Amino acid sequence: GENVEQHPSTLSVQEGDSAVIKCTYSDSASNYFPWYKQELGKRPQLIIDIRSNVGEKKDQRIAVTLNKTAKHFSLHITETQPEDSAVYFCAASIPGGFKTIFGAGTRLFVKA
Amino acid sequence: EADIYQTPRYLVIGTGKKITLECSQTMGHDKMYWYQQDPGMELHLIHYSYGVNSTEKGDLSSESTVSRIRTEHFPLTLESARPSHTSQYLCASRCLDRVGCTDTQYFGPGTRLTVL
Numbered sequence: 001g002e003n004v005e006q007h008p009s010t011l012s013v014q015e016g017d018s019a020v021i022k023c024t025y026s027d028s029a030s031n032y033f034p035w036y037k038q039e040l041g042k043r044p045q046l047i048i049d050i051r052s053n054v055g056e057k058k059d060q061r062i063a064v065t066l067n068k069t070a071k072h073f074s075l076h077i078t079e080t081q082p083e084d085s086a087v088y089f090c091a092a093s094i095p096g097g098f099k100t101i102f103g104a105g106t107r108l109f110v111k112a
Numbered sequence: 113e114a115d116i117y118q119t120p121r122y123l124v125i126g127t128g129k130k131i132t133l134e135c136s137q138t139m140g141h142d143k144m145y146w147y148q149q150d151p152g153m154e155l156h157l158i159h160y161s162y163g164v165n166s167t168e169k170g171d172l173s174s175e176s177t178v179s180r181i182r183t184e185h186f187p188l189t190l191e192s193a194r195p196s197h198t199s200q201y202l203c204a205s206r207c208l209d210r211v212g213c214t215d216t217q218y219f220g221p222g223t224r225l226t227v228l
Contacts, residue, residue: 042221043221089155104154
């Protein structure tokens, strides 16, 4: 079945630096790739998403890139701030599919 | 406001008790899901539903059961709670393929369950 691998599991950066989280999916039929941020004690919330007909999408300090051939997609956070500290989940879904497959999560620490 | 609601938010209960975790959504979504998550860890799918009267078990074996009698309501029941059930339970929903559907899954605030 569909599988999504996410790396690294933990990432620590200095405030102002960039952070990159990478995911790989297995089902080439996947066409929708959302990223969620989960702060301590809160629900996962969508921060950005990308569809397979687009290679890159940007929203202020966050961007997502997609390489369909390699089945890789990545989250890039620039100019990190302490409030970016959270657990980030990547995910993939196929058209008409009933399940969204989530990666195992990356715990990001931004040190002030 | 369209959202997903879960009650209770926190529950501490003794071993052997029967509990029902409530989930309701006002987003008009057809698909609903239950996940089990230890704080900050992986999301484990335990049940999902395509619509009314349809339920399926997820990837993680669970002793819980679910029902879907109304589109907006997807309760999860544990017949006999055990300490191993201590975790956070997140409900989620997503629209079915139709015009305007974005495939985005939205999560409720969660129920933190502790079984003593």
